[in-house]
Amino acid sequence: MLANAVIQIGLFFLIVVAISVPLGRYMARVFSHEPTLLDPALRPIERLIYRLAGVHPETEQSWVEYAVAMLLFSAAGMLLLYALQRLQGLLPLNPQGLSAVAPDLAFNTAASFTTNTNWQAYAGESTMSYLTQMAGLAFHNFVSAAAGIAIAIAVIRGFVRRNAKTIGNFWVDLTRATLWILLPLSIVMALALVWQGVPQNFAPYVQTQTVAGATQTIAQGPVASQEAIKELGTNGGGFFNANSAHPYENPTPLTDLIEMLAIISIGAGLTHTFGRMVGDRRQGWALFGAMAILFLMGVAIATWSEQRGNPMLTRAGADQRASAAQSGGNMEGKEVRFGIVDSALWATITTDTSCGAVNSMHDSFTPLGGLIPLLNMQIGEIIFGGVGSGLYGMLVMAVLAVFIAGLMVGRTPEYLGKKIEGREMKLAMLFILVFPLVILIPAAIAIVLPAGLAGISNPGPHGFTQVLYAYTEASANNGSAFAGLNANTPFYNVTLGLVMLAGRFLMKIPVLALAGSLAAKRTVPPSAGTFPTNGAVFVILLVGVILIVAALTFFPADALGPIVEQLAMRHGRLY
Numbered sequence: 001m002l003a004n005a006v007i008q009i010g011l012f013f014l015i016v017v018a019i020s021v022p023l024g025r026y027m028a029r030v031f032s033h034e035p036t037l038l039d040p041a042l043r044p045i046e047r048l049i050y051r052l053a054g055v056h057p058e059t060e061q062s063w064v065e066y067a068v069a070m071l072l073f074s075a076a077g078m079l080l081l082y083a084l085q086r087l088q089g090l091l092p093l094n095p096q097g098l099s100a101v102a103p104d105l106a107f108n109t110a111a112s113f114t115t116n117t118n119w120q121a122y123a124g125e126s127t128m129s130y131l132t133q134m135a136g137l138a139f140h141n142f143v144s145a146a147a148g149i150a151i152a153i154a155v156i157r158g159f160v161r162r163n164a165k166t167i168g169n170f171w172v173d174l175t176r177a178t179l180w181i182l183l184p185l186s187i188v189m190a191l192a193l194v195w196q197g198v199p200q201n202f203a204p205y206v207q208t209q210t211v212a213g214a215t216q217t218i219a220q221g222p223v224a225s226q227e228a229i230k231e232l233g234t235n236g237g238g239f240f241n242a243n244s245a246h247p248y249e250n251p252t253p254l255t256d257l258i259e260m261l262a263i264i265s266i267g268a269g270l271t272h273t274f275g276r277m278v279g280d281r282r283q284g285w286a287l288f289g290a291m292a293i294l295f296l297m298g299v300a301i302a303t304w305s306e307q308r309g310n311p312m313l314t315r316a317g318a319d320q321r322a323s324a325a326q327s328g329g330n331m332e333g334k335e336v337r338f339g340i341v342d343s344a345l346w347a348t349i350t351t352d353t354s355c356g357a358v359n360s361m362h363d364s365f366t367p368l369g370g371l372i373p374l375l376n377m378q379i380g381e382i383i384f385g386g387v388g389s390g391l392y393g394m395l396v397m398a399v400l401a402v403f404i405a406g407l408m409v410g411r412t413p414e415y416l417g418k419k420i421e422g423r424e425m426k427l428a429m430l431f432i433l434v435f436p437l438v439i440l441i442p443a444a445i446a447i448v449l450p451a452g453l454a455g456i457s458n459p460g461p462h463g464f465t466q467v468l469y470a471y472t473e474a475s476a477n478n479g480s481a482f483a484g485l486n487a488n489t490p491f492y493n494v495t496l497g498l499v500m501l502a503g504r505f506l507m508k509i510p511v512l513a514l515a516g517s518l519a520a521k522r523t524v525p526p527s528a529g530t531f532p533t534n535g536a537v538f539v540i541l542l543v544g545v546i547l548i549v550a551a552l553t554f555f556p557a558d559a560l561g562p563i564v565e566q567l568a569m570r571h572g573r574l575y
Helices: 002-031 039-053 063-090 103-114 130-160 170-195 223-232 253-277 281-308 311-315 339-352 367-378 389-409 422-446 461-475 490-519 536-570
Strands: 206-209 215-218
Touching: 002 170, 002 253, 002 281, 002 339, 039 170, 063 103, 063 130, 063 170, 063 490, 103 130, 103 490, 130 170, 130 223, 130 253, 130 389, 130 490, 170 223, 170 253, 223 253, 253 281, 253 339, 253 389, 281 339, 281 367, 281 389, 281 536, 311 536, 339 367, 367 461, 367 536, 389 422, 389 490, 389 536, 422 461, 422 490, 422 536, 461 490, 461 536
Parallel strands: none
Antiparallel strands: 206 215
16 A cells, blocks of 8 residues: 555656646746737737736736735625625526525625635535536636736845836736636646536536436536636636536546646746746755645655554454455445545645535544644645645745744844845744634634534534634635535634635735835845855745744644544543
């Protein structure tokens, strides 16, 4: 089993490395307005969009103007999605005659897809019409992901520019991220998924007879197109309730590999975009290296824990060893066609990247195996991360790391020639502190109120983990879940929706302010005392800072959930 795990994970990681470099180079060309092969086809469309929208692409924005444009665009999109859900019973492309979505669920879903969270407190095939899935959810899959990429590019410009008052134009960055990156990749991926058997149609649901003689409804719809952008945009919202464990969303081992690569590729590639745009590719490799170390640590622990299985079952006489007759280990909640290694790998990738798509149920993982997805999100979704958000989150941690390094050597810290002073550190700490506050406070409220406790399906530490995981994924804009929590209630729909909005926008504003502050600075030439940020020492320091910040913030809460549950399981006790 160990050799199989090493081969699968190793090959996957090598493919990621191979993909990330050319993709990162391409994205750098797109946002530097250098020529690309797609320009002849896309430039006329881009100009038409600007003309219709009244955008002046040559006019750049300050960080305040950039933030206001982003917020207004997101607010308008959220309102339109809410209205679409509430009116879907009256609108076309609804062959099943689905009724309007309830107000609290419509608010939760609108907040979810606007913030790139794509948490789903509903079964997609029985709640959303084809029109809502395409014009509402899939549309937001594109623009919320494009907005994240745009913010990342704006932050990169903050490091690149000198004595500048602007960091770009939000509307231009949003348009180019959609047209040049997300749309072409989605078309290619959707065609590949259709080739492998994923449906793409407007047909009504099919009624069929099972072998046992029962009647079964088989859902149809435009699945492949939504599946493609769901993964590429690290959105995660599935067309079906079972998400990527459903054979219509993920039918073969090849589609499984394609979808995992799609989830991680843009986030990995943006590190190389960063390196090229700042003029030092080693800086991009340093960020990639820190992300890779954390990724490999997480997937190794999760895979080992799931392969080991439940020691209580072993003591009870169950055979959990892998053999020709069985997969071995903890197979609860996992598809036999994917197995333990692929399920643990997917769980790690989807929580490293703020995607939230699943091909297994995280609620059924062992306590230690379930702790890894939770920790991946608590670290801040910066291990490759959501498209754009992972890079700018990692850059904030890099700023913190060089500040600590500066304190250690007794000099003003610098990063890429920019002095990190009081204003930058205040903004970085605001970004870092918002995240745990919007997780821990709502989770504490939920576990003491009857409305929150009513959703827990497992009492004790596991039930606490279900609640903590829900608010963590909401704040991290991830969307995965410990599915045992019944979250489709007014309490959870409203509170989780508010946490999603806070986790997205209260963290974007300080990071844009940080970009504006850095852009206004002059560049300081390196000296003998400058701490190098493109080597192994910085990578180790950065990884250490990330782990220490996460441990200091979340260890007490985790100790009440998955950690105590793991210890109880080892000692033969269940709560």
